[in-house]
Amino acid sequence: MNLTVPYHLENYIGGNFIGPLSGAFLDNINPATAAVYGQVPNSNKKDIDAAVHAAQQAFAAWSTTANEDRFIVLNRIATLIEENADALALAETNDNGKPLWLSKRMDIKRAAENFRFFATAIMHFATESHAMEDKAINYTLRQPIGVVGCISPWNLPLYLFTWKIAPALAAGNCVVAKPSEVTPVTSFLLAKICKEAGVPDGVLNIVHGDGPGCGEAIVKHPGIKAISFTGSTRAGERIASIAAPMFKKLSLELGGKNPAIIFADCDWQKMMTETIRSSFTNQGQICLCSSRLLIEKTIYEKFKAEFVAQVQQLTVGDPLEEGTKQGAVVSKLHFDKVMNCIQAAKEEGGTILCGGNAVTLSGRCADGYFIEPTVIENLGPQCKTNMEEIFGPVVTLQPFETADEALQLANATGYGLAATIWSQDISKTNRVAAKLQSGIIWVNCWLVRDLRTPFGGMKNSGVGREGGWEALRFFTEQKNICIQF
Template identity: 75%
Template structure:
């Protein structure tokens, strides 16, 4: 059974598609064309209440289902995503503006991988036991929490949505989820897949809407016992302020201002090729992108010259064209924000080496939201441009003389999500990796992901970890049982 992007998206509650209770919808815009191409629900607390009711009704049966039963359904969802790869990818590109080849290569396959990984993982999830010699034996029971809330962003819509939903379902929870209102389409299509896979009604409920009314209602609802959120640090603070006094479990994956540390002894060709990718993949709209490029002084001018020339070839264009290296910025609001950040860099005294302007393609995309890949130098580590997350096709260049200076620059940010280190000196790689204040360190690579590893950041980049056993532990409550011998 094929899936198709509708003209009007609906909520998915209790296994059924339904209008928002108040009948209000929002425009869904294709950022590559600037045109409204569908409508999405503008839901509020009434819709969230219906979703919680459905989830609570489904929880007893789902939470006690065998791991084998849950595995079969979640693995079937993975298979159906793969079967419908082209439809999902086109919907993702039309919603987000990223090149279609990128949606096919990265976003949709990863969504399938997320379901398969956690479907398999739940079959091997084990608890601990501790022997007190001849006195007692302690063992840990892990039970699903109940109804949990999953709220995901617009930059990797289905990729990050399923990164939360899959472990929550695998652990036996029922989910009330909200995708970004900017990119709702693939979340809607996931509901069709869930129906086809035989996921019981009420186990997964997807409510569409904005953050102030719909997202806030999920966070504040007393029946939702845990919140997994990916998004801005500002929104994360608001969520924590509401949820923490209610003693909800919280996983907050927030912003990044990631350093890319390049030493003179790097593998030059591999470094340059990967730095292009880590700077401008998905128009720089990935929380893991290296937006602060730190280069050893002895190779700085060589790097700058070659990097500028290679970035010059990354022409933004129609995301449906296979030759387009860069797509559209996700929305008019974010387009204006990124251009404002570039203007700020000029005001702070930065030199625009390349880019810095909007692009106006011809034809279908004449009214789309495109920005040239932009390279800025001449700003210190304390400038707003180097401190604040831009989340667009914008990078800054800074030079360093010593390893100590490189570390000071890398750690100057209030964020601490990821970092990339380029050196052929294995001792230096270990030493610098240990000293950089980031939760994820790549050495001589970028975005090489093992789903078993913990994912998350330090400082303003969030609280908690996702991935592997960390995710399954987050979505369960441990109980210690002590039996005297």
């Protein structure tokens, strides 16, 4: 199929591609060049009303479609994503600034896996029954909620967009979805793929726009019964304040300030390779990235010297070039935020071991938003740099002497999304993992994902869990039926 990208993107409502009803558009900027290369609808309540109406009209038929038939459609979407991987990866890189090889290897691959996984999962989704001896039997029905809202972020655009849409559709819901207005193109292309795959009109509606105008209209709409959101803790607080009084189901996957705990008895080479990756993949713009590196004191100086030396070898460059390890951060607004955070770290007394500067490239990327991978030490656990999410290519180093001290440092923030532990002592890793206040913990690895497992965080990192049965449970309502003998 032909996945060309028009200069003016369109909403996808009721099976039709249409412009915003207000006629308002936002500029779409390539962060690697700082050039406007398209425009995005800036939709509002009227567009959301139209999308919800289309979804409501489609719900009766889609919610009663056999799981086998839903499987065929969703599996076809996965196949079409795979067949168009190159076009989708290029669109993702142009929108987001990440290296093209990373878009191909991680983002687009995972988007296809999301649809294939939930296409298959719905075929095996089962409910419970409970016999009351000779009195009665209870059985549970799980039925689709209705129209649901899915709002996804800019850091892994298609990856996280499909992570929400796929289980919602598999469970029989109709969806009104909003991608980030900063990275809209792959979601526009996904609408074309879904149309080609045979998704009935109105079952999936993709509406573009900013948070205050479009996102809030989704959250406030009385016809939308559940909200699945991934993004900042600040935005999550706003969504919860609106949706909770309306008694909507909520799944909020929010920010992180993730620790990596590195013990002296780790597998050194594997730890070093994976900690570089967990710190700076996607320019540190993954909610699961390690941003606080906690190192046992006996190996602290050795770790610092080798880690800094390897970070300095990470090539910052044009995302389209094969040798680039670090691309552009996503926008000028985010560039300024990260640079201000680095300046704040200096003012707090932090020592910049490497990086800390903007990068100016030549050629087509001369005006792009590039930042050196940055490593900082000499900051305590309660400073702003170690407490607040930066979401960029910035990590801090802190030494510890005992496992208890490592736990105190790891749990010191208001976040609790992910953590990594590096040690060959399996008893120690089990003890530490049990006491870490994080929803996802990797031991001697990072970002190894089994899609059957629950995904989400504690404390300010969110509410609820995604993935596997958790996602299908979220996107269904359960009903107990009791039959007396």
